[in-house]
Amino acid sequence: MLRNSFKGAASAAPFFPTLLDQMPNAIVVFEAEGYQLIYVNPAAEAALDLSRKSLEGQSVHDLFGDNNALNSMVEEVKLGHAAAQRQEMVLHSLPGSIHQDSIPAHVVIAPLEDPSLMMMEWFPIDQQLRSERDERVTQQVEANKQLMRNLAHEIKNPLGGIRGAAQLLEFELPEKGLREYTQVIIKESDRLQTLVDRLLAPHRKAHVMESFNLHEALERVRSLVLAEFPKGLRIIRNYDTSLPDILGDREQLIQAVLNIVHNAAQALTEEILLGAAQIELKTRIARSVTISKQRYKLALDLHVIDNGPGIPEDISERIFFPLVSGREGGSGLGLTLAQTFVQQHQGFIACDSRPGRTDFHIQIPYRRQETSS
Template sequence: MKTKTALPTGTEGLELLASAVLLLDGEGRVAYANPAAENLLESSIKALRQQKMTDLFLNGDQLVQVFEQALAHQFDEMRQDLILDRIGREPLWVDTIVTALERSDTPVLLELRENVQQLKLEREERLLDQSQVNKELIRNLAHEIKNPLGGIRGAAQLLELELPERHLKELREYTQVIIKEADRLQTLVDRLLAPHRLAHIVSDVNIHEVCERVRSLMMAEFPHGLTIHRDYDLSLPQFRGDKEQLIQAILNIAHNAAQALADRIQDGDADLTFQTRIVRQVTLAKVRYRLALDLHIIDNGPGIPLDIQERIFYPLVSGRDGGSGLGLTLAQTFVQQHLGVIECESRPGFTDFRVLIPLP
């Protein structure tokens, strides 16, 4: 029978805390870690015990001075915001609280609270920077492609007119391939440039009318095997925006979800949910808003492959064969034109695209 490791005296209450707590001995080694610390550091108490605090992080020396001050009882408690780097893992954005204890065996308590707000701001900044780079890349690339395409198509048409009659049938097949592929690329370029060309037509928008329009389009395309759930907060106010752009953005997300749900649709158990809520005191692009629309498009599909989750809003990145990789890029562009942002959380069986847009 497996015996439970005995807890150091006086640590029973620490087991229940949601924040990560480490008790350190006089040399900075871990003597105790609560379950929240095991989760945060992705390591068991057995692996953590006797490791030096400085060995847990690549830049753990940031904690040395404050540890020594706590050991010397120069303060009772010290708080710091730190970014702690780890080998092969994401850095930890944490509020650290170092407390001097009246204990000879574990004189210092280190508490780590993940700074969720800072993580969110950093992620949003990364999305905005990525979006700006995407816009410049798209504009430059599209213009570079557009001009030669017209020349290629025109040359193929002229060549077709010059073909000898006796070989017209077999050779025309090749010129038509050139013309059709040039047209296909032209359509792709036009889609890339569309968000930057179309005028922003502003009117009062009811987000539920937008969702219902998308829902009707999805049900027409997928009449069997797909169930669309509605979970609306009807108290949401109208806001000023471009209704057609928002319909296109949400349709792109929902359509991507339906394509990922292809197997489940065939089995008849595909679920798609539109959920609306109000969130308060939201920061978007470093601007604080009192209220914001919080729209979720949730599906029970296989999830987005891990290797592209960080790049799904890049142009021409697609998780399926034959995808153009433009749907989510355009959706993000349209939402950002409303001062908002699209975020994504995905795992097998659950993918949630979250659309945040400021409200008046």
């Protein structure tokens, strides 16, 4: 066991099991030079969802990658510039590493009596602070969507007039060659009409609420995407088969997930050519969750994870805004519609992205049939 692997490594060794095992925050002790793990407490095992046995022989880098901010904190403490270092950061894992989650956390690095050993303590950033931040972002996105809907309504009527006038003009033109110009007007009007319809579509159709098996819906998404990308792409099922049926609009939720998975597949162009493209569909049950200041006993926890290049930094904070796209020729409406459909189910959608791993996270509360509307 890892607990016994540090026997004789330092005079402070007996201190670890007796005191640190009782600490509520996740704590690991590691070698200052190689970052090799010497000890993990039970809270760290729970936070990482890994046992001491599976952590034997691992380093901090194996868990969280070569994190520059974390390295800097360790160096500051090693050089004696500070008794301890504290910082908020997202602890990422490497693609293919033993630990596959990203943890927004407050991290503390401190030295031990033995100068060759360091201690790392972390705890999740307060959920209330994250909820308030997510609420601000949601309000900003909703304001932008409302603006776009109002703009779409304003465009719709004159657009029909422009198209009708172009058709009438086409009949009056004496030369056939001149009609090419009216065809340009008509085709571009039709293209704009399609865009306007997509902006307004989520708010026209009423909810069709029913209980359904989420995994059957995900299998439909999987088959649709693999039909379009039959080679070089692998879609991994990581399902919790104990999930109960969820109450919701089946077609809307299928469309929301399809938009996300399809976007991921389009971003994996190079990986598909190499035959290394991968999208993971991961389902779990979340317990005692807070969404938009409302507490729920149970919620669906769905992750769509790909190994693509990541979302460009310049749009990472705006990916759910209408008409924002990181792909040339993209409409920028796929993620906007996905967010709208998820929010209509009292859920939330968020994204954590970096090169090699993009994770779209959806949570939707389980609700009773009689409380649906």
